Amino acid sequence: MVPEPGGQVTLAVRQELxxxxxxNPTTGYGWEVVPPVPEVLTVVxxxxxxxxxxxxxxxxxxxxxxxxxxxLRQGTGVLNLAYRRPWETGVPPARTxxxxxxxxxx
Numbered sequence: 001m002v003p004e005p006g007g008q009v010t011l012a013v014r015q016e017l018x019x020x021x022x023x024n025p026t027t028g029y030g031w032e033v034v035p036p037v038p039e040v041l042t043v044v045x046x047x048x049x050x051x052x053x054x055x056x057x058x059x060x061x062x063x064x065x066x067x068x069x070x071x072l073r074q075g076t077g078v079l080n081l082a083y084r085r086p087w088e089t090g091v092p093p094a095r096t097x098x099x100x101x102x103x104x105x106x
Contacts, residue, residue, distance in 0.1 A: 008100040011071040024062035028085040031065040038077020040103045044068040071103040
């Protein structure tokens with residue numbers, strides 16, 4: 001299941017949630033999961049970057065970072081991700097994504 005970034009998602013136990021977020025690591029920014037991950041989820045893929053196949057690869061070209069989570073148990077939680085430069089402390093992220101997660105029984 002791949003919802004729009006942000007918003008709400010309902011999953012069944014053992015169902016996977018995939019997120020793809022636009023990214024451009026040549027700027028120094030990268031997506032990261034903001035701890036804690038909700039107890040109803042486990043991280044399957046903590047972030048894999050893929051360059052865009054539409055544009056010619058090269059300096060300054062962007063792509064997407066994908067994340068995969070699996071529903072562990074029934075319940076609710078909030079998943080937060082932030083787009084930031086890791087060396088900048090005390091600076092708000094350039095972008096954030098919040099996903100309200102509801103896990104139902106199988």
